[in-house]
Amino acid sequence: MILNETYPLSDGRQIPKLGLGTWSIDDDKAAEAVRNAVALGYRLIDTAQAYGNERGVGEGVRTCGLPRESLFVASKVAAEHKTYEAAAHSIDETLEKMGLDYLDQMIIHSPQPWTEFRLEKRCFEENKAVWRALEDAQSAGKVRTIGVSNFLRDDLESLLSDCRVKPAVDQILLHITNTDLPLVEFCKANGILVEAYSPIAHGEALKNDAIADMAGKYGVSAAQLCIRYAIQLGAVALPKTADPAHMKNDAAVDFVISDADMEVLTHMERIKSYGDFDVFPVFSGKPLA
Numbered sequence: 376m377i378l379n380e381t382y383p384l385s386d387g388r389q390i391p392k393l394g395l396g397t398w399s400i401d402d403d404k405a406a407e408a409v410r411n412a413v414a415l416g417y418r419l420i421d422t423a424q425a426y427g428n429e430r431g432v433g434e435g436v437r438t439c440g441l442p443r444e445s446l447f448v449a450s451k452v453a454a455e456h457k458t459y460e461a462a463a464h465s466i467d468e469t470l471e472k473m474g475l476d477y478l479d480q481m482i483i484h485s486p487q488p489w490t491e492f493r494l495e496k497r498c499f500e501e502n503k504a505v506w507r508a509l510e511d512a513q514s515a516g517k518v519r520t521i522g523v524s525n526f527l528r529d530d531l532e533s534l535l536s537d538c539r540v541k542p543a544v545d546q547i548l549l550h551i552t553n554t555d556l557p558l559v560e561f562c563k564a565n566g567i568l569v570e571a572y573s574p575i576a577h578g579e580a581l582k583n584d585a586i587a588d589m590a591g592k593y594g595v596s597a598a599q600l601c602i603r604y605a606i607q608l609g610a611v612a613l614p615k616t617a618d619p620a621h622m623k624n625d626a627a628v629d630f631v632i633s634d635a636d637m638e639v640l641t642h643m644e645r646i647k648s649y650g651d652f653d654v655f656p657v658f659s660g661k662p663l664a
């Protein structure tokens with residue numbers, strides 16, 4: 376069962392192959408979503424300072440009935456924190472908000488503040504300062520695995536050139552029709568595990584006829600095909616839902632997509648619009664590389 380499977384990380388830890396995404400789950404609904412997910416066997420929960428639900432996610436972790444060490448709790452340093460001090464302070468705030476002694480994973484949410492996402496001005500030096508705050512938080516036992524999100528190859532190269540600890544993960548937009556294979560390969564070659572965010576294209580994959588046809592061929596739902604696709608690429612899949620029936624469906628992915636169909640899915644015509652969510656920088660259509 377996929378919920379029991381893990382990937383090894385470069386820091387020697389293990390991370391579940393499937394986790395619960397919590398973006399857009401309200402703070403007052405997050406604890407119940409986490410408890411429901413844990414009851415179904417989920418062990419990885421992904422939140423972020425920017426989601427406004429760290430308090431609720433933390434409550435869910437503390438009240439789910441399992442020992443803290445059996446869960447993998449992940450959050451993200453907000454994209455706007457681009458100094459050592461701001462990042463370090465925000466990690467302490469996250470722990471306090473969540474009511475936890477440590478996080479299993481903390482990552483830099485974005486290489487640039489959202490207002491500058493994928494614009495010309497890069498933040499290579501700023502990210503090195505933020506990274507040192509993450510390294511120090513790791514040394515202090517506040518966080519275990521450290522990594523990044525939305526980093527492109529040159530963002531990673533800059534960090535790799537000047538770090539005590541290599542980033543263990545890069546959490547990136549990855550779904551059927553939108554897969555940056557060169558970046559995935561670069562991560563693989565450098566021992567960085569890819570985490571697939573928005574694996575269902577923020578819901579848009581559920582409206583796509585070609586994906587529906589392929590899901591029909593395997594007798595699975597479109598959501599299941601999307602999750603299996605990310606996992607077969609060697610990535611962690613982080614679907615979001617607060618609906619226990621969907622959580623259950625998302626975790627029933629013990630089927631295998633053929634190599635030929637993986638090729639078809641990777642190169643299928645790209646989902647171009649995320650509807651109302653196109654306004655979010657991550658879905659703005661700016662090229663990944």
Ligand SMILES: NC(=O)c1ccc[n+]([C@@H]2O[C@H](COP(=O)([O-])OP(=O)(O)OC[C@H]3O[C@@H](n4cnc5c(N)ncnc54)[C@H](OP(=O)(O)O)[C@@H]3O)[C@@H](O)[C@H]2O)c1
Pocket residue numbers: 395396397398399421422484524525546547571572573574575576577578581596598599613614615616617618620621622624625657
């Ligand atoms: N690092 C970053 O910059 C970044 C950016 C975006 C997202 N993320 C992470 O990735 C997670 C997932 O991405 P996302 O929130 O954009 O969306 P997603 O997981 O790609 O898609 C979520 C949509 O799929 C639906 N869904 C899920 N399972 C389903 C099922 N079995 N059957 C039918 N519908 C199903 C959900 O509906 P219901 O809610 O009705 O179940 C929701 O509408 C986020 O929550 C967050 O943790 C990270």
